[in-house]
Amino acid sequence: MKIIIGLGNPGEKYTQTRHNAGFLALDFYMKDLQVINCASKFDAQICELQTDGNKVFFVKPQTFMNKSGSVVRELVQFYKLDPTKDILVVHDEKDLPLGSLKATESSQGAGHNGVQDIIDELGSQDFQRIRIGVETREPGSPIPTEVFVLQNFTDSELETLQKDVLPKVNEQISKFLNK
Numbered sequence: 001m002k003i004i005i006g007l008g009n010p011g012e013k014y015t016q017t018r019h020n021a022g023f024l025a026l027d028f029y030m031k032d033l034q035v036i037n038c039a040s041k042f043d044a045q046i047c048e049l050q051t052d053g054n055k056v057f058f059v060k061p062q063t064f065m066n067k068s069g070s071v072v073r074e075l076v077q078f079y080k081l082d083p084t085k086d087i088l089v090v091h092d093e094k095d096l097p098l099g100s101l102k103a104t105e106s107s108q109g110a111g112h113n114g115v116q117d118i119i120d121e122l123g124s125q126d127f128q129r130i131r132i133g134v135e136t137r138e139p140g141s142p143i144p145t146e147v148f149v150l151q152n153f154t155d156s157e158l159e160t161l162q163k164d165v166l167p168k169v170n171e172q173i174s175k176f177l178n179k
Helices: 018-030 069-079 113-122 155-177
Strands: 002-006 036-041 044-051 054-061 087-097 101-104 128-135
Touching: 002 018, 002 069, 002 155, 018 054, 018 087, 018 128, 018 155, 054 069, 069 087, 069 113, 087 101, 087 113, 087 155, 101 155, 128 155
Parallel strands: 002 054, 002 087, 087 128
Antiparallel strands: 036 044, 044 054, 101 128
């Protein structure tokens, strides 16, 4: 069993924000899949996929970004998962420019409160992540990060995500699923 967690904030207000890059990535990956059994449980939206006899869950925590860890901890405990090989977290990254991504297997929260909450709840930073770059501010921008990540992507930024970034995220998710 594998679990892919996209981080974001619930609600229509946040749908197109930079902080919801994880939700957008999961939606993009699942759009052509034969996903079965989408339901709300564990304080999350969870969709299930059967692939080669294995279950894959696509999870969008509904706890708001900064409290995502409790959802991940509950899933890991309930399904008796090994976070180092069974979970993948996909999230926005303000320290990477828009159009880039970085896959990591063990790294600190680096100021990302949602990731830090997962680390705190699991008691470990040893899980796989895909960090989606969202930074478009000029150096020295007066816009605080907590305001910037809650702004909607512009149309051109969304186009960059759709054409350049999310297909690469799909490749990384596929690699994770085929390990």
